[in-house]
Amino acid sequence: MKQSHRTSKTMIFIHQLIMVLLLTSCTDFIAQVDLQKEWQVLGSGNIVLHYRSPDFGGGSSPEDEEARFIAANQNYYYQAIQDSIQKDFTGKVLIYLYNQDEALEHIGTSGGGHALPKVNTFYYAFIPGQNERRDKYGIENPFVGAHEMVHVITHRALGYPGTKLMSEGYAVWLDGSYGGHSIRDDHTSLPR
Amino acid sequence: MKTVNRNGRIEKKAASLTRGTGFYLKTAVVLVSVFLLPFIAGAAEDIRCSKWKVSLEYLHHRSFSQQSTRIPMKAGFPLILTKTPVFGLGYRREYPGVKHFFSAAISLPGVLDSDNGSGQNYLFNGDESRLFISKLDYRLTMQLFQWKKITAEHAFTSGLLYEYRQLRYLQGGREITRDLNLYIGPRMQAVWQINDKWSLGGFFDGRFYLPYLNYGYLQSLDEAGNEIFSSSYRAFYYQTLSGLRISFQTSAGQRIDLGIKKDDIVGFANRKPLFRPDDVIHYKLRRDLRYYVACTF
Numbered sequence: 001m002k003q004s005h006r007t008s009k010t011m012i013f014i015h016q017l018i019m020v021l022l023l024t025s026c027t028d029f030i031a032q033v034d035l036q037k038e039w040q041v042l043g044s045g046n047i048v049l050h051y052r053s054p055d056f057g058g059g060s061s062p063e064d065e066e067a068r069f070i071a072a073n074q075n076y077y078y079q080a081i082q083d084s085i086q087k088d089f090t091g092k093v094l095i096y097l098y099n100q101d102e103a104l105e106h107i108g109t110s111g112g113g114h115a116l117p118k119v120n121t122f123y124y125a126f127i128p129g130q131n132e133r134r135d136k137y138g139i140e141n142p143f144v145g146a147h148e149m150v151h152v153i154t155h156r157a158l159g160y161p162g163t164k165l166m167s168e169g170y171a172v173w174l175d176g177s178y179g180g181h182s183i184r185d186d187h188t189s190l191p192r
Numbered sequence: 193m194k195t196v197n198r199n200g201r202i203e204k205k206a207a208s209l210t211r212g213t214g215f216y217l218k219t220a221v222v223l224v225s226v227f228l229l230p231f232i233a234g235a236a237e238d239i240r241c242s243k244w245k246v247s248l249e250y251l252h253h254r255s256f257s258q259q260s261t262r263i264p265m266k267a268g269f270p271l272i273l274t275k276t277p278v279f280g281l282g283y284r285r286e287y288p289g290v291k292h293f294f295s296a297a298i299s300l301p302g303v304l305d306s307d308n309g310s311g312q313n314y315l316f317n318g319d320e321s322r323l324f325i326s327k328l329d330y331r332l333t334m335q336l337f338q339w340k341k342i343t344a345e346h347a348f349t350s351g352l353l354y355e356y357r358q359l360r361y362l363q364g365g366r367e368i369t370r371d372l373n374l375y376i377g378p379r380m381q382a383v384w385q386i387n388d389k390w391s392l393g394g395f396f397d398g399r400f401y402l403p404y405l406n407y408g409y410l411q412s413l414d415e416a417g418n419e420i421f422s423s424s425y426r427a428f429y430y431q432t433l434s435g436l437r438i439s440f441q442t443s444a445g446q447r448i449d450l451g452i453k454k455d456d457i458v459g460f461a462n463r464k465p466l467f468r469p470d471d472v473i474h475y476k477l478r479r480d481l482r483y484y485v486a487c488t489f
Binding site: 032034036048108116 | 262268
């Protein structure tokens with residue numbers, strides 16, 4: 001009898017131990033800390049661009065000149081978006097530009113990015129050889145378009161949109177492109 | 193009832209307040225019931241032990257940004273940081289076979305800073321960005337087993353967490369979030385009685401904040417203080433707390449604890465109570481450390 005009691009206590013303990021191990025590691029199953037610190041930081045106007053140094057690996061890194069080109073474009077979009085929505089926004093926007101081969105692991109995509117307007121930030125994959133195109137703002141082959149910048153500025157200046165569809169649609173419209181192609185080239189019936 | 197704010201936006205503030213009041217009322221009923229249970233259930237002559245506890249925690253708070261939305265998510269820069277003291281008061285009552293422990297804690301408003309990955313704050317005006325936390329906790333503990341000098345216990349925990357966070361952006365805009373969250377969850381704890389004076393303890397808590405038991409309110413204000421957006425939200429968070437302590441029993445019968453707790457929380461808040469992310473307007477992705485000293489008497 002005593003032996004059986006002890007066995008059941010042991011079983012309960014093992015069960016509890018398994019539960020603890022599962023529950024303890026659960027937050028790491030859901031979210032892992034991934035502090036990427038090796039950045040070159042370029043501050044330009046209202047943009048703080050974080051990009052990888054040339055010898056970083058994980059795909060091609062932007063040359064310094066390309067980084068300056070990206071920052072200048074983003075500053076241009078920054079103002080153009082405000083002009084479009086007729087709202088002022090003066091906060092600095094942080095851009096984290098990952099090399100293409102490492103981007104999937106760190107930001108979940110190697111062909112674009114996503115924005116976190118709460119912290120004026122967006123993450124993006126640097127893709128050196130993209131489609132030849134001129135965007136709606138007249139910029140030739142921008143490495144990073146205006147899409148994520150639209151999310152940051154509109155969410156902060158106008159508030160969170162009612163639906164995801166509205167948010168994405170507005171960003172595509174203001175960016176003027178989808179998947180690296182001009183929406184006016186692809187959909188010629190759209191109003192100009 | 194709809195109202196019109198200064199920007200001409202129509203708000204359903206009154207309706208949202210009504211929902212909020214209902215929530216607060218339900219929460220109050222649940223809490224009062226839970227907290228009164230041990231006093232109703234146990235007879236006075238059965239009380240084995242009755243003790244108070246005071247504690248002082250040093251909270252090192254780190255809130256991460258959701259770098260990747262895939263599961264497992266990646267938590268990265270920019271970080272929101274603060275360090276602030278938290279004051280606690282607890283009361284323990286023991287009956288044969290069960291222990292009840294109640295505690296309350298309140299923090300000083302912590303000044304929030306941000307780190308872009310190279311130690312720079314490009315986001316917040318630290319003087320006006322604040323995090324304030326207060327909480328009520330309850331624990332019903334039962335012994336699991338005793339082996340030599342080791343005692344293991346398991347517990348049911350529940351409580352209420354209130355959190356106020358104001359992010360004052362450098363350009364002047366603000367985002368204010370207020371969270372009132374009820375949690376429930378299991379706990380395991382073990383103590384190794386090294387000798388008559390010294391003991392070593394460890395614990396683990398898993399806490400579930402369910403969307404139907406939570407209420408939050410987010411407000412965005414522009415530089416002039418005009419409201420540009422506001423919405424209530426319902427959060428679904430999962431929190432794990434694990435810790436270690438070393439304790440010393442004084443000859444006068446008091447116990448002094450010195451310990452550390454790792455406090456992780458992850459989750460999101462939609463406008464509607466949902467268990468999946470939909471229109472996420474708030475999130476928590478935190479890894480806090482709490483160093484504490486406590487005295488039980």
